[in-house]
Amino acid sequence: MTTSATPTETGLVLKPHEWPGRLIIVEGIDGSGKSTQIRLLQRWLESLGFLVFFTEWNSADLVKKTTKRGKKNRSLTPTTFSILHATDFAHRLVTNILPPLKAGMIVLADRYVFTAFARDVVRGCDREWVRKVYQFAPKPDIAFYFRVPIDTALRRITQTRQVLKDFEAGMDLSLHVDPFESFKIFQGRILDEYDQMSAENAFVVMDATLSIAEQQRIVRAVTTERLSNYSRKPRIA
Amino acid sequence: MSAPLQFFGAGLPYLPPSDYPGVLITVEGTDGVGRTTQIVMLRNWLEVQGYGVVETGWTRSPLIGRTIAEAKQGRVLNPLTYSLLYAAEFADRLEKEIIPALRSGFVVLADRYVFTAFARDVVRGVDRRWVRDLFGFAPIPHLMLYLRIDVATLIRRVIARGMIDYFEFGMDMAMGADPYNSFKRYQTMLLREYNQLAREFGFHIVSASQKPERIQQSLREIVSKFFASRRFQGTPGSALDATDGNIDSGPPDRLLQSQAT
Numbered sequence: 001m002t003t004s005a006t007p008t009e010t011g012l013v014l015k016p017h018e019w020p021g022r023l024i025i026v027e028g029i030d031g032s033g034k035s036t037q038i039r040l041l042q043r044w045l046e047s048l049g050f051l052v053f054f055t056e057w058n059s060a061d062l063v064k065k066t067t068k069r070g071k072k073n074r075s076l077t078p079t080t081f082s083i084l085h086a087t088d089f090a091h092r093l094v095t096n097i098l099p100p101l102k103a104g105m106i107v108l109a110d111r112y113v114f115t116a117f118a119r120d121v122v123r124g125c126d127r128e129w130v131r132k133v134y135q136f137a138p139k140p141d142i143a144f145y146f147r148v149p150i151d152t153a154l155r156r157i158t159q160t161r162q163v164l165k166d167f168e169a170g171m172d173l174s175l176h177v178d179p180f181e182s183f184k185i186f187q188g189r190i191l192d193e194y195d196q197m198s199a200e201n202a203f204v205v206m207d208a209t210l211s212i213a214e215q216q217r218i219v220r221a222v223t224t225e226r227l228s229n230y231s232r233k234p235r236i237a
Numbered sequence: 238m239s240a241p242l243q244f245f246g247a248g249l250p251y252l253p254p255s256d257y258p259g260v261l262i263t264v265e266g267t268d269g270v271g272r273t274t275q276i277v278m279l280r281n282w283l284e285v286q287g288y289g290v291v292e293t294g295w296t297r298s299p300l301i302g303r304t305i306a307e308a309k310q311g312r313v314l315n316p317l318t319y320s321l322l323y324a325a326e327f328a329d330r331l332e333k334e335i336i337p338a339l340r341s342g343f344v345v346l347a348d349r350y351v352f353t354a355f356a357r358d359v360v361r362g363v364d365r366r367w368v369r370d371l372f373g374f375a376p377i378p379h380l381m382l383y384l385r386i387d388v389a390t391l392i393r394r395v396i397a398r399g400m401i402d403y404f405e406f407g408m409d410m411a412m413g414a415d416p417y418n419s420f421k422r423y424q425t426m427l428l429r430e431y432n433q434l435a436r437e438f439g440f441h442i443v444s445a446s447q448k449p450e451r452i453q454q455s456l457r458e459i460v461s462k463f464f465a466s467r468r469f470q471g472t473p474g475s476a477l478d479a480t481d482g483n484i485d486s487g488p489p490d491r492l493l494q495s496q497a498t
Contacts, residue, residue, distance in 0.1 A: 063322070066304040075300055077332045078251055079374055083325035084301075090317040124251030132370035136317055 008196045012131040014113070017138035021101035022230050024223065025112040027194065028146030029187045030168050031153030032208045033215070037146065038110050040216045041223065045106060050232065053100035055092060057111035063088050071167065078123040085116055086133050093137060101138070104233070113137045114145075114201065118193035122186065123173065142226050144219060145198060148208035150184050150191065242339065245351070246373020249332070259339035260469055261376060262460065263350035265434075266384030267427055269395040270445040271452065275384065276348050278453045279460070283344055291338040293330050294348035301326040314409070316361040323354055324371050331375065339376075351375045352438070356430035360407075360423065380463045382456060383440035385432070388425050390446045395420070 017023070024041070026034040038054075045052050063084045070076035076084070100107050113134040120130045157164065166172065169179045170186025198205060204222055206215055242248070242257050264279075266272045273294075280290045296302045305322050308314050314322070338345050351372040358368045386394075407423025435442055443455045463469075 063304060063325075066301055070300055075333075077328065079249060079328040079332065080301070080325050083321055083328055083371075087318050087321035087325060090315070090321055091313070094315045094317065126247035126250050126373075129247045129370070129373050132367070132373070133321075135367055135370070136364075 008127065009200060010128050010131055012128060012135070013200060014135070014137055014139035017101065019098075019101040019138075020104035020231065020235065021107060022142075022227060023097070023101060023107045023109065023138065023140045024142045024144070025109040025114075025140040026144045026146065027111060027114045027203070028148065028206075028208060029150075029153055029190050029194070031156040032146035032148040033156065033212065034144070034146040034208075035110050036212060037144070037206075037215055037219055038108050040212075041219055042108050044216075044220055045108075045223075051100075051105045052108060053096070053105050054108045054110070055096045056109070057089070057092075057115055063091075071172075078120065078125050081123065082116065082120040082125050082130060083133070085120075089113065089116070089134070090136065104231070104235075106227075106230075109140070112140060112143070114143070114194065114197060114203075117197055118190045121193055122170070122189040139201075142223065143201060143203050144206055144222075145194060145203035146206045146208035146215075147191075147194070150188050152209055153187065154180065154183060242336075242376045244373065245375050245377060246370060248376070249336075249374050252336070255340050257336075257339045258342040259345060260343075260380070260464075260467070261335065261339060261345045261347065261378045262380045262382065263347040263352070263378040264382045264384065265349060265352050265431065265440065266445060267386065267391065267424060267431065269391055269398065270384040270386050271449060272348055272384055274449060275452055275456060276346050278449075279456055280346055282453075282457060283346075283460075289341075289343045290346060291334060291343045292346050292348065293334050295350075295353055296323070296326055298326045298329040298333075300329050316358065316363045319361065320354065320358040320363050320368060320371065327351065327354070327372070328374060335376075347378070350378060350381075352381075352431070352434050352440075355434055356427055359430055360426045361409075379467070380460065381438055381440045382459065383431070383435050383442050384445035384452065385435070385442050386428070386445040388421065388428060391424055391428075392417075392421060 024038075026038045028034040035056075042052050042054055067076070067081075067084050067088075070080070070084070097107055097109065116134060117127075117130055121127050157168075164179045164183055166179070168187075169183040171179060171182055173182075173186065175185040176182040194203075197203075206218065208215065210218075264272050264276055276292060280292060283290050296305055301322065305326060308318070308322060335345050335347070354372060355365075355368055359365050407419050407427075434440065441459045443452055443459070445452060447455075
């Protein structure tokens with residue numbers, strides 16, 4: 001269903017950073033288990049004595065009131081939705097992500113710009129435009145993409161909290177009157193977008209149907225390898 | 238007669254195809270040049286002739302305007318978020334006011350347009366290419382008016398007005414604690430950017446150091462010529478030459494040639 005997506009080469013890739021810290025991010029649709037995995041990674045890195053800073057999408061509240069107001073009366077267009085989230089991200093980047101990176105710490109981010117690349121395009125924004133807007137974001141040192149079939153994701157969500165949020169199901173896009181069907185269509189398109197950007201952005205693609213422990217073993221192995229040139233006490237500017 | 242809208246970049250891909258018989262006129266100029274006064278007069282003049290006019294202004298979006306005001310108050314904005322918030326505000330007005338009005342054949346008078354962001358954000362240190370790309374969803378105006386002023390005149394005018402605005406004075410840019418120096422440096426950089434944009438985009442330049450009535454006359458002349466060249470008629474039977482009596486018939490400014498787009 002989602003394996004047929006042909007890669008879209010936009011040529012607009014993020015630029016690598018040169019700060020002493022390391023940026024590790026996780027991406028995937030809701031219910032892919034990415035948050036569980038990043039939490040386990042955090043515990044492990046901390047147990048090894050690394051200084052870790054965790055941040056998640058939408059934790060900044062610069063535009064929270066506006067997006068809330070807009071979502072309530074459905075007055076956000078795809079473009080305003082996109083830019084408001086970019087504003088929020090830029091705020092989070094400058095205040096939360098860059099300082100620990102510059103200070104030589106390990107930053108773990110639950111969702112990064114790729115969430116916007118997928119979601120905003122599905123909502124109707126131009127693919128290249130969205131990538132241009134986020135050109136200010138540094139390229140992560142590791143990007144884990146948790147790939148999961150829609151049905152598995154849906155089952156995980158409904159088992160843990162029984163309700164689907166309207167926006168997670170893309171209800172405002174009027175794809176289907178039934179939230180479950182709408183979720184499948186909407187998240188299916190998101191999945192396609194992730195698949196298409198995977199190669200260009202050097203995602204570490206994880207089979208998110210594996211057991212939690214098995215996935216974590218892989219995550220830790222990849223992290224160990226990629227952090228081999230990371231200095232725990234780097235010289236900072 | 239009505240051409241499709243042209244955009245700076247990819248535009249808004251999800252817009253349903255439509256005719257846009259309206260006309261988008263933008264008025265740019267730094268703080269204190271009398272932009273708003275001129276627009277009010279221009280609007281009256283157009284309405285007397287029977288044109289439907291919709292006015293739109295920077296930061297006036299009901300959804301996001303307040304967010305900007307609050308964020309400025311709290312001084313939590315960095316150059317990136319400053320730029321992005323204004324882009325969101327503009328996008329909101331574009332899709333809810335400007336585009337519907339153009340679709341319905343109105344003359345849209347925009348009090349500031351994306352050029353304000355192009356100038357301000359670059360002065361604040363944001364990448365020039367990036368700001369342009371960000372606003373790739375904006376339509377290219379049909380007519381761009383620019384009220385140009387020199388720094389000395391501007392400084393006196395703003396000081397006489399008696400209000401010191403933190404951002405207008407560029408004091409978020411940490412150029413020192415002295416408001417006068419900060420304002421002068423900020424506005425000098427801003428005017429340099431505007432003048433460059435004027436050349437790049439073919440603004441119709443009107444000197445803002447003249448008397449308001451003279452400025453208005455020049456603006457009307459430019460608009461009349463533009464309407465005539467475009468054969469634009471907002472209302473059946475509204476004849477542009479009915480107002481020719483109000484306009485000085487001096488030699489046309491060399492900058493008044495209709496632009497090539």
